[in-house]
Every structure is written in structure tokens, then in C-alpha cells.
Amino acid sequence: MADNYLEKQFDKAFGTKKVVKHIGHTLDELLTKNRSTRGYDKNFVVTRDRLEKIVTVAQKCPSGRNQQVLRFRLVTKDSGADKVLPLIKMGAALPELHLPFPGTEPESFIVVCSTKAPDPMVYFDLGIVSQSILLRATEMGLNGLIMAAFNKAKLTEVLALPYEPVAVIAIGKSIEKFRLKEIGEGDSHSYYREEDGTHVVPKLGLKDLII
Numbered sequence: 001m002a003d004n005y006l007e008k009q010f011d012k013a014f015g016t017k018k019v020v021k022h023i024g025h026t027l028d029e030l031l032t033k034n035r036s037t038r039g040y041d042k043n044f045v046v047t048r049d050r051l052e053k054i055v056t057v058a059q060k061c062p063s064g065r066n067q068q069v070l071r072f073r074l075v076t077k078d079s080g081a082d083k084v085l086p087l088i089k090m091g092a093a094l095p096e097l098h099l100p101f102p103g104t105e106p107e108s109f110i111v112v113c114s115t116k117a118p119d120p121m122v123y124f125d126l127g128i129v130s131q132s133i134l135l136r137a138t139e140m141g142l143n144g145l146i147m148a149a150f151n152k153a154k155l156t157e158v159l160a161l162p163y164e165p166v167a168v169i170a171i172g173k174s175i176e177k178f179r180l181k182e183i184g185e186g187d188s189h190s191y192y193r194e195e196d197g198t199h200v201v202p203k204l205g206l207k208d209l210i211i
Helices: 006-015 027-035 046-059 082-085 120-139 151-157
Strands: 070-075 108-115 144-149 162-173 178-183 199-204
Touching: 027 120, 046 070, 046 108, 046 120, 046 162, 070 120, 082 108, 082 120, 082 151, 108 151, 120 162, 151 162
Parallel strands: 178 199
Antiparallel strands: 070 108, 108 162, 144 162
């Protein structure tokens, strides 16, 4: 009798479909929870240890030509966050709200720098690493915001950065509510706030994404 006789008989009776058990968060869950956050809980302190754990994802991310040109300055409440805050812009599509609201400002940042002049390949790496950073933060119960709108010269000066900053990522515990809304190709892509403060993020449906 073949060693796998019983297995074959089981498959005949019940089929060969395997049940996959997910441990922890699924990718869909992380992507859904990973929303750009502009309001944070000031009572939750993001330590340097947490930021270091988040940045470890950069060691595993792909890199164009494997150049690995990105470097990271970790900024906490005790190491210069108050210097970074005045130099960034948040919520450009909602200028009337003057985000972040007083008392909800982020107090920790990951400043992403490049050891070479930015080019398409650098920005390719930047996108991959920045998204991975936010997914790790989300996995840890945190949230964040990737910003390209900041005073590059002043930031380089106040943090004494040895390389050019290409992005600033705020990290913290969100106090905001989010909702994804499916839209069509011709609808507005601008995010907005509902009366109760829920942040609504329009996203194209699958039928419009596939060509």
C-alpha cells in the first residue's frame, strides 16, 4: 500500500482545497488601515526604539540597481520634533482647516535623505520604502503621513543633515476616523472631511483600474 493512500482517499472524498490560516494582519487589512494621518494623540509617545523598529523594513526593501542610497534621521519629541513641525505642510487639499489642529500635532518623524542627487530611481526607492514604513507602523498600531511639502533648506540646517532630505514621515497614534469611498473615473479624487470629522478618501474602483 502506498504511503499516501489515506491522503488520496481523503482528497477523493473532500477535495484538495487547502485552508490557509492567516496569522496577524492580512495585507488588505494593513493597506486599509494605513491612511494618511494629520491628527495624533499627544498622550502617546513614540520612542526612538519604535522608530528604529519601523525603519528596519528598509533593510528588506528592494532598491533600484541595489544602490541603497536612502538614509534616515529619527526625530522624537526629545530630539528636535519641535524644530521639524514648523517646516512641514499637512493637508494641502484642506487649507481652510489649517491642519493639524492645535493639540494634535505629530511629535515624531522619520526624515528620509538621499546620499546622491535625487533621480527617478531614487524616487522609485523612496516610494517603496515610505509605503513599507507606514505598513510597519500600521502593523504596530500606529499611523503616519508621508510629506514632500517641507522647507528643505531649513530642515537640513536645523537637523544638521549630511544628505539632502527627500521626504518627511510623521509617525504617531491616530485620533482620526477614516472612510474609503469608491469612485468612478470622472469623479473628484480630492479627499474631504464629513461633518462628524471623518476623513473620506476617494479610491477608483477595480473596473477603472484595469485597462
